[in-house]
Amino acid sequence: MAEPEWLTRLYDMNRRAEAGGGEERVNAQHKKGKLTARERIERLLDPGTFQELDKFVAHRATGFGMEKNTALGDGVVTGYGRVNGRLTYLFAHDFTVLGGSLGETFGKKIVKVMDLALRNGAPVVGLNDSGGARIQEGVVSLAAYTEIFFRNTLASGVVPQISVIAGPSAGGTVYSPALTDVVIMVKGISNMFITGPDVVKAALGQDVTLEELGGSAVHTKKSGVAHFMAEDEAESFRLVRRLLTYLPQNNSELPPHIEPRDSPSRTDAWLRGAAPSDPYDVRAVVRNVVDDGEFLEFHAEWAQNICVGLARLDGYSTGIVANQPLYLSGALDIDSSDKAARFVRFCDAFNIPIVTLVDVPGYMPGVELEHGGIIRHGAKLLYAYCESTVPKVTVITRKAYGGAYCAMGSKYGRADLNFAWPTAEIAVMGPEAAVNIIFRKEIEKAEDKAKETERLLADYREKMANPYVAAGRGIVDEVIDPAETRPKLIAALSSLRNKSEFRPSKKHGNIPL
Numbered sequence: 001m002a003e004p005e006w007l008t009r010l011y012d013m014n015r016r017a018e019a020g021g022g023e024e025r026v027n028a029q030h031k032k033g034k035l036t037a038r039e040r041i042e043r044l045l046d047p048g049t050f051q052e053l054d055k056f057v058a059h060r061a062t063g064f065g066m067e068k069n070t071a072l073g074d075g076v077v078t079g080y081g082r083v084n085g086r087l088t089y090l091f092a093h094d095f096t097v098l099g100g101s102l103g104e105t106f107g108k109k110i111v112k113v114m115d116l117a118l119r120n121g122a123p124v125v126g127l128n129d130s131g132g133a134r135i136q137e138g139v140v141s142l143a144a145y146t147e148i149f150f151r152n153t154l155a156s157g158v159v160p161q162i163s164v165i166a167g168p169s170a171g172g173t174v175y176s177p178a179l180t181d182v183v184i185m186v187k188g189i190s191n192m193f194i195t196g197p198d199v200v201k202a203a204l205g206q207d208v209t210l211e212e213l214g215g216s217a218v219h220t221k222k223s224g225v226a227h228f229m230a231e232d233e234a235e236s237f238r239l240v241r242r243l244l245t246y247l248p249q250n251n252s253e254l255p256p257h258i259e260p261r262d263s264p265s266r267t268d269a270w271l272r273g274a275a276p277s278d279p280y281d282v283r284a285v286v287r288n289v290v291d292d293g294e295f296l297e298f299h300a301e302w303a304q305n306i307c308v309g310l311a312r313l314d315g316y317s318t319g320i321v322a323n324q325p326l327y328l329s330g331a332l333d334i335d336s337s338d339k340a341a342r343f344v345r346f347c348d349a350f351n352i353p354i355v356t357l358v359d360v361p362g363y364m365p366g367v368e369l370e371h372g373g374i375i376r377h378g379a380k381l382l383y384a385y386c387e388s389t390v391p392k393v394t395v396i397t398r399k400a401y402g403g404a405y406c407a408m409g410s411k412y413g414r415a416d417l418n419f420a421w422p423t424a425e426i427a428v429m430g431p432e433a434a435v436n437i438i439f440r441k442e443i444e445k446a447e448d449k450a451k452e453t454e455r456l457l458a459d460y461r462e463k464m465a466n467p468y469v470a471a472g473r474g475i476v477d478e479v480i481d482p483a484e485t486r487p488k489l490i491a492a493l494s495s496l497r498n499k500s501e502f503r504p505s506k507k508h509g510n511i512p513l
């Protein structure tokens with residue numbers, strides 16, 4: 001039987017929509033080392049699960065030669081599918097149509113999937129590859145962006161939002177990813193910038209390449225805009241899939257439990273030597289403690305004096321926040337406070353318990369830091385811990401000094417259970433600084449200044465710089481053998497599984513941004 005005309009028409013329409021900007025532009029996309037929007041979706045989702053929406057939507061703009069552009073889909077592919085069997089909404093910019101630039105109908109398509117994701121409580125993944133606001137559509141394009149930013153804000157803390165940057169992300173296209181929970185940039189093909197090199201040259205006379213201005217190295221190492229740099233697109237999709245395994249579908253659910261190969265009672269004597277060996281890599285401690293040594297570190301190359309990421313303990317998704325003695329001795333500065341504060345709030349929003357490993361000599365001193373607003377930024381971390389209500393367990397491994405002690409998941413910042421290794425030193429400041437302040441006159445008067453300083457230091461360490469003063473007051477709940485950190489954390493988190501804790505109701509707080 002001959003194919004009915006209506007079926008032929010449907011096939012034709014589908015073929016037209018799937019052609020995007022046409023063969024030549026698809027080839028150009030491949031030549032730039034980039035996959036097309038549809039190839040990306042196919043690789044990201046579970047095979048055969050993509051359900052496309054608004055495939056035949058076309059732009060409605062006139063003027064500036066827009067009548068000539070008859071592509072169906074209007075430069076963005078949208079819909080839903082499954083990631084590891086779980087419902088996920090997504091959109092993928094199609095750079096082959098008008099450079100993936102965003103106009104009225106393009107914006108409406110994205111808003112539709114975001115609204116569906118919110119109503120149905122499922123994550124949104126955005127695959128970005130766009131020249132920004134569609135210049136030919138003027139203010140309509142700016143309005144469309146703002147509708148998206150509004151949805152990003154509504155969805156923030158309700159459903160996970162993940163952005164992959166797999167091409168240019170110019171002008172308006174940066175702010176939607178910036179409002180999402182996680183930004184992944186693909187090495188070599190992605191950049192994010194508000195104003196391009198031409199504008200920078202015209203305004204400031206500076207010559208700068210796109211890569212230097214906003215390439216993946218810039219945003220994963222310097223600005224902190226992006227959380228991950230993927231080696232290639234395939235890795236970026238693997239990362240999205242892995243990341244989603246740690247997250248709930250929405251803020252009213254718990255993250256999935258994934259059976260570990262590791263034993264919950266595993267102890268490790270290696271940890272006994274970890275903290276006293278200075279400097280040590282805290283990531284080795286984290287990997288040692290968590291299930292199967294698997295740790296998904298966020299912002300691994302930015303603000304490295306603090307280390308944050310997701311892992312599992314006895315199969316339960318857990319956020320890790322740990323000072324990193326390898327960088328700046330683990331002291332807190334502006335960027336590390338911002339990094340950790342944002343991560344704590346991310347975990348709190350999505351019902352992920354937080355384990356904090358403390359080894360911090362304090363907040364960083366210095367004119368530059370004070371003038372840069374370390375007070376304002378440091379306060380964010382205090383705020384984030386104090387407002388969070390997920391289960392929180394803290395282990396002080398070595399130094400916990402001053403305001404940084406208070407900020408890093410301390411007892412009265414409302415961590416539920418606080419442990420210390422026997423190597424912990426908890427005090428207002430380190431012994432050297434403390435002795436020089438409180439015994440300055442005595443040291444000056446002493447015949448043998450060095451000997452007197454040594455005696456006072458030993459006395460201070462004995463009285464203050466150990467965990468037993470804190471444990472004697474109940475500020476530390478237990479001093480533990482480092483080898484037992486994993487089973488202790490698992491038992492603690494298990495006891496907190498049904499925790500419920502309330503804060504006064506309010507419109508929202510006023511975190512010092």
Ligand code: HXC
Pocket residue numbers: 097098099100101130131132133134135136142145168170171172173175195196
């Ligand atoms: C309309 C655009 C476009 C845009 C690119 N194109 N950006 N069309 N509006 N914003 C078109 C190009 O004209 C070209 O069409 C096609 O897309 C491919 O672009 P190329 O330049 O050939 O590609 P490439 O060399 O890879 O460079 C990509 C690029 C560059 C780096 C993104 O196109 C670029 O710099 N675009 C402008 C970026 C920008 O400044 N955007 C900000 C807009 S203002 P043809 O037909 O010639 O092949 C903004 C403010 C919003 O977004 C604020 C909201 C808060």
